Amino acid sequence: NLSYNSTNISLFQTIKRPKTTQRKKMTTPKQMEQQQQQQQQIVKMKNSGMISYNGSPMIDDRDEEMARSALSAFRAKEEEIERKRKEVSDKVHAQLGRVEEETKRLAEIREKLETFVDPAGKEVTIVRKKIDLVNRELKGMGQNCQRKEKEYKETLDAFNAKSKEKAQLVTKLMELVSESEKLRMKKLEELSKHIEALH
Numbered sequence: 001n002l003s004y005n006s007t008n009i010s011l012f013q014t015i016k017r018p019k020t021t022q023r024k025k026m027t028t029p030k031q032m033e034q035q036q037q038q039q040q041q042i043v044k045m046k047n048s049g050m051i052s053y054n055g056s057p058m059i060d061d062r063d064e065e066m067a068r069s070a071l072s073a074f075r076a077k078e079e080e081i082e083r084k085r086k087e088v089s090d091k092v093h094a095q096l097g098r099v100e101e102e103t104k105r106l107a108e109i110r111e112k113l114e115t116f117v118d119p120a121g122k123e124v125t126i127v128r129k130k131i132d133l134v135n136r137e138l139k140g141m142g143q144n145c146q147r148k149e150k151e152y153k154e155t156l157d158a159f160n161a162k163s164k165e166k167a168q169l170v171t172k173l174m175e176l177v178s179e180s181e182k183l184r185m186k187k188l189e190e191l192s193k194h195i196e197a198l199h
Contacts, residue, residue: 118124
């Protein structure tokens with residue numbers, strides 16, 4: 001059984017008993033101070049997890065059960081908070097462990113980079129010089145190609161112009177030959193008619 005002293009009983013009655021419908025009296029400053037002290041004592045009792053009870057008949061079974069339920073709920077909440085705190089603490093420690101491992105690995109990698117030497121450094125230098133030389137040669141060849149391309153384009157344009165002129169002349173020749181053939185055939189037909197007329 002839980003035990004209450006007389007002061008705690010009055011405090012519990014002040015908090016737990018149903019409100020009456022009687023008109024509330026004006027609270028004096030002294031009464032307000034007493035109420036604040038009572039509330040502070042209740043908070044201290046809840047924080048300690050202990051409530052005293054001396055078997056006073058003024059507290060019925062319902063009030064006692066409510067007190068037990070409140071205490072159980074408070075303890076359950078405290079246990080849940082402690083459990084979550086431990087979970088967060090474990091996660092933090094695990095994360096710190098991983099960070100420490102990553103830091104060690106990064107330090108090892110940095111050390112390897114600082115002592116890293118290119119085994120093909122000399123050969124790379126030689127190849128780079130050859131590339132520079134070839135680039136200069138390519139530059140000269142490119143300029144020469146541009147000149148040749150310009151000359152080729154000019155020659156091609158002249159060739160196309162002459163080809164077009166030739167095509168026009170061939171067309172003109174064919175027209176003249178065709179016209180000449182027509183005129184000669186006409187003339188031959190006229191001469192043939194004159195010969196027939198003589199007979």
